[in-house]
Each structure stands twice: as structure tokens, then as C-alpha cells.
Amino acid sequence: MQKFLFELNRDEDFQSRYLADRRAALAGFDLSDEEQRALSEPDIGLLFHIGVNGQILMHFAAFHSIEWQDYLQLMRDGLDAHGPVREGVYAVTGYEGVESHSARLTQIGELEEGDI
Amino acid sequence: MSLVFAGVCSHAPGIVGRADQADPAAKDRLYDAFADMRNRLEASEPDALIVVAAEHFANFFMNNMPSFAMGMADYYEGPIENPDWLGIQKTRIPGDKSLSERLIRKVMERSDVSYAEEWKFDHGIMVPLHFLTPSYKLPIIPANINCQGPPLAPLNRAWAFGQALREAADSVPERIALIGTGGISHWPATPDSGKINEEWDRRFLDEWSRCDKDAMLSYDDTQSYIDAGQGAFEIRTFMTISAATEGIEGTVHFYEPIPIFAVGCTIATINL
Numbered sequence: 145m146q147k148f149l150f151e152l153n154r155d156e157d158f159q160s161r162y163l164a165d166r167r168a169a170l171a172g173f174d175l176s177d178e179e180q181r182a183l184s185e186p187d188i189g190l191l192f193h194i195g196v197n198g199q200i201l202m203h204f205a206a207f208h209s210i211e212w213q214d215y216l217q218l219m220r221d222g223l224d225a226h227g228p229v230r231e232g233v234y235a236v237t238g239y240e241g242v243e244s245h246s247a248r249l250t251q252i253g254e255l256e257e258g259d260i
Numbered sequence: 261m262s263l264v265f266a267g268v269c270s271h272a273p274g275i276v277g278r279a280d281q282a283d284p285a286a287k288d289r290l291y292d293a294f295a296d297m298r299n300r301l302e303a304s305e306p307d308a309l310i311v312v313a314a315e316h317f318a319n320f321f322m323n324n325m326p327s328f329a330m331g332m333a334d335y336y337e338g339p340i341e342n343p344d345w346l347g348i349q350k351t352r353i354p355g356d357k358s359l360s361e362r363l364i365r366k367v368m369e370r371s372d373v374s375y376a377e378e379w380k381f382d383h384g385i386m387v388p389l390h391f392l393t394p395s396y397k398l399p400i401i402p403a404n405i406n407c408q409g410p411p412l413a414p415l416n417r418a419w420a421f422g423q424a425l426r427e428a429a430d431s432v433p434e435r436i437a438l439i440g441t442g443g444i445s446h447w448p449a450t451p452d453s454g455k456i457n458e459e460w461d462r463r464f465l466d467e468w469s470r471c472d473k474d475a476m477l478s479y480d481d482t483q484s485y486i487d488a489g490q491g492a493f494e495i496r497t498f499m500t501i502s503a504a505t506e507g508i509e510g511t512v513h514f515y516e517p518i519p520i521f522a523v524g525c526t527i528a529t530i531n532l
Contacts, residue, residue, distance in 0.1 A: 198449030
């Protein structure tokens with residue numbers, strides 16, 4: 145799934161073919177029905193939940209002219225709807241969403257102010 | 261010749277693409293700092309600029325992921341992103357294949373680096389160039405450290421890469437400038453985008469500015485991810501510059517968290 149997005153993000157000809165026929169552009173990639181649906185709609189929240197790296201997903205969202213704040217909200221909605229990220233870099237230490245990360249940050253405590 | 265300039269800067273796409281959404285005063289302070297960095301770079305009269313970046317799956321993917329790579333072409337293209345989204349138009353950026361090859365051969369003596377004769381720049385290189393070499397006249401030598409797809413090379417290998425870059429710069433007659441671009445703490449392109457751990461950033465920048473090798477090499481990716489987000493893996497790019505200028509202190513000219521830019525924006529140079 146990420147391979148498809150990697151190819152799409154960097155290849156303008158591929159982007160044209162995808163825009164002309166999204167489902168057809170998916171041919172040749174090893175994708176489940178869920179993944180094909182997420183990529184063709186596109187369902188940004190589901191893609192993030194499945195485990196697409198944000199750096200890949202961000203470019204894909206920009207390609208679809210999704211505004212930045214909408215992009216962030218779509219990912220949050222995806223976590224709400226589907227649960228924590230299944231696999232990938234965000235699942236390595238458990239990406240449960242914004243609130244859990246905020247809570248973790250508050251546990252770090254006060255660090256000494258470094259002079260810069 | 262040797263290094264004539266070394267520094268680090270942020271590269272977040274929002275710095276240009278979402279400039280109109282930021283506090284205007286904060287944006288202006290950052291842009292002024294970039295302009296000052298550009299002046300310092302130009303005053304050093306470089307023949308080429310090595311950009312140590314943490315690209316984001318524009319060229320390198322998990323089917324064939326080098327830990328360290330350098331470009332070896334006479335020109336590059338970028339950005340790969342939607343130009344309207346990034347705020348930077350697609351252009352051709354000059355390289356220097358001969359210089360690249362001589363640098364890469366030298367780097368290979370100490371570090372296992374891959375080379376690439378094709379390279380499409382993403383925001384990780386285009387945003388710094390937009391501010392530092394806006395006329396796209398200075399030849400660029402791109403270098404990449406995998407900071408995105410684990411397993412990542414350990415920090416001490418990034419240090420060795422920086423040392424190798426320095427030896428390579430010392431071995432060629434050209435005047436070489438070197439910058440590292442990346443974030444410190446940040447959660448780019450995720451639902452946590454905009455979160456910045458300023459205390460973590462200031463501690464790292466203090467260590468960076470003192471070239472405190474032991475402190476910088478003591479970071480652990482798992483802990484950094486928890487404390488400072490996956491974007492913190494990009495401290496490798498900053499540390500590479502430290503390694504290339506080991507023993508020399510740096511000056512942080514600008515640091516300010518700007519949430520809409522999704523990073524604590526940083527401009528710093530080594531006191532060469």
C-alpha cells in the first residue's frame with residue numbers, strides 16, 4: 145500500500161493515470177479490498193489507521209488538495225473510527241492518538257532550561 | 261580546500277506552504293533568520309553546498325533503503341510535492357557530478373554510503389534551498405540519512421558519516437559548504453502535528469551548540485519517539501554537522517516553536 149503511494153507521489157504520469165481511473169491504477173499492487181477502497185476513495189483516516197507513514201500520506205493528501213487542518217482531522221477521525229495504528233513506525237511504541245501522547249509529554253517533568 | 265560554512269536549519273513544508281497561517285511576527289522573525297543564514301552562506305563564497313537531509317520517501321523506499329546516500333548527478337529536480345501546497349514551484353537544481361564522485365569516493369573510505377544518479381528533491385531539501393539559494397545557481401550535493409523507515413542506522417554511524425564528509429570536503433579543491441536539515445522534536449504529518457517539546461529541543465540545541473558528542477550520542481530512538489515524536493529521529497542530520505566540525509562550537513541564531521509549521525524552527529551555524 146505504501147509502495148503504491150510512494151510510486152504515485154513521485155511520478156506525474158502515474159498521477160494522471162490514477163486520476164483517470166483510480167481502481168485501474170491499483171492493478172499490479174498486492175492490496176486487500178480494504179486497502180483498495182482506502183486508496184481509491186481516498187480514506188485518509190483509514191490509511192493512517194492501517195499504518196501509512198505520515199510523510200507518504202501527507203503528500204497524497206496534498207495531491208488531493210486536502211487542506212492541512214482537514215488532513216489532520218481526517219487522521220484523528222480515522223483513529224476514533226478504527227482504533228490505534230495497526231503497524232508501522234507509529235505502532236512501534238504505540239500510537240493511540242493525540243491525548244495519550246499529550247499525557248506522556250506531561251510526565252516528562254520539568255527539564256532544566258538550556259541556554260542557547 | 262575545506263569546509264567554508266556549516267550550519268543547520270529546519271525544513272518543514274509548512275514554513276513556506278502555510279506561511280499565511282502563522283503569526284506574522286513569528287514568521288517574519290524566522291524568515292529574517294533564514295535571510296541572515298543566506299548572507300553568511302554567500303559570504304563564505306562556496307563552490308558547492310552539501311545538504312544532509314532526511315528525505316521523506318521521495319527517492320528511497322523500504323524496497324531498497326540505504327542508511328546513507330549521496331547524489332551524483334549534474335542536476336536534480338524538485339519539489340515532488342504539489343507546488344501550490346508547498347509554495348515552491350518545480351525547478352531544476354544544479355549539481356556537480358564530478359565533485360560528487362570525488363566526495364563519494366572519499367566518504368566510502370570511512371562510511372558505507374550509497375550513491376544515486378537520480379534524485380527528486382522533496383521539502384526536506386527544497387525548503388532550505390528556497391531561502392538559502394533562491395536563484396538555484398549554487399551546485400547542490402544532496403545527502404540523505406534514513407530517518408523515516410526503521411531500522412535506522414545508529415547515531416554513532418551518523419557521526420561517522422559526518423566525519424567522513426569532513427574528510428571528503430578536505431580532500432577536494434572546491435570550497436564546500438555543508439548544512440544539515442531536519443526537525444528536533446516534532447510529530448510531522450500525524451494527528452499530533454503542531455506539538456513541540458520545547459524543553460527537549462532547547463536541551464538538544466544546547467548540547468549541539470557545545471558539540472557535546474557524548475550527550476548527543478546518548479539519545480535512544482525509542483525514548484526520543486516517546487518524548488519528541490518520530491520527527492526527532494532527524495537529529496541525525498544535526499549530529500552529522502557536529503561530527504564534520506568536531507570540537508568547534510555552534511551558535512543558535514534562532515529557535516522558536518511555531519506550531520502551524522509543526523516544528524521548533526531552528527537556524528544555527530558552526531563557528532568556523
